[in-house]
Structures are given as structure tokens and as C-alpha cells.
Amino acid sequence: MAIKSKARHDLTLRSIKREIGAGRDVAFWLDKAYTHYDNGLLDEADIAEVETLAQAYYDAVDARKSADKVTETPDVPEVDGAENTTDE
Secondary structure: OOOOOHHHHHHHHHHHHHHHHOOOOHHHHHHHHHHHHHOOOOOHHHHHHHHHHHHHHHHHHHHHHHHHHHHOOOOOOOOOOOOOOOOO
8 A cells, every 4th residue: 555645644653652652542543554554544653653752652651550559558457446556
């Protein structure tokens, strides 16, 4: 499939990369990229770029979730009637 128009190609690729980079509905924009590829507006190198960008976004989300889990403090119940057991 030949790319239909260089200007349209550049605009399409730039728009998709901008939306994915901003984290706006990444799955939707990735699907849109595949549709544009099927229609001849993007080539395999463009899809590879978009997939890499989407994967970087998903990796960042996973890292953020992992960091949040590590920094959470567990709930430790207080013990009523706890006594000081040292000899002080």
C-alpha cells in the first residue's frame, strides 16, 4: 500500500503520537493507527513508532501503580492495653 499523501500522513501520525503521548485513550488511538495503516495512511515504520510510544505509556502507568503500592503504609491496628515490657 502506498501512502496516499505526505501531508496527510504527517498530520495523521503527529496527531496519533500527540494523543498517545498525552495518555488520552491510548487503546483508542492505537486502534485508530491500525485502521490508518489498513487504509494506507501509515506504513509499518509508523506503526512501530506508535506501538513503542503506547508501550512506553503502559510501562509508565505500571511503574506508577507499583510505586503507589510500595509507598502505601499498611494499616496496623492499635493494641488496647499494651504495656511497656522493658525494665525501664
